């Protein structure tokens with residue numbers, strides 16, 4: 001909790017608000033383990049305000065779909081139609097889960113009320129979910145462009161400016177010094193002597209780097 005004293009206006013109905021009222025840019029890291037991680041362009045140890053929407057429910061649905069398809073394939077006879085139906089049903093359920101996660105994340109974005117939101121310009125060519133069934137196409141190849149497109153559409157529909165940024169190195173490089181860190185499970189360890197970061201949440205660090213790139217992209221566009 002911040003010990004900073006905020007001016008109190010007893011007549012105002014205060015909306016719940018996250019610390020860091022002066023944040024103007026947010027970066028969003030997308031993934032399957034954690035669907036959305038939002039953070040400002042921090043270069044310090046403190047990455048606030050940040051917010052994470054976990055992806056367990058979506059992964060559980062995908063695991064269930066995989067198990068269902070495996071069971072069908074182990075059944076005698078032609079199960080092509082049944083498999084296709086399973087994909088349709090689970091794709092709908094997974095997309096509904098994306099939308100619930102997105103609504104939760106957008107509530108955070110609204111509390112921060114940034115001028116610009118940086119989103120990873122993922123290079124994935126979107127592939128149909130059913131192509132993931134034999135393992136040759138990773139589920140993220142389907143899922144990440146889906147959540148990116150839903151996020152960008154929702155942000156733009158709400159009136160936020162979106163900056164698409166290059167995601168290269170964002171989960172590998174320290175958000176403070178930009179050097180490659182050592183990845184340990186969900187954290188990133190920075191060994192640069194002059195850097196204030198020792199160990200940081202990797203997704204939050206990535207979101208902060210994405211926010212920094214969004215600031216750069218926006219500044220560059222404004223000067224054109």
Ligand SMILES: [Zn+2]
Nearest residue numbers: 174177190195
């Ligand atoms: Zn560093």
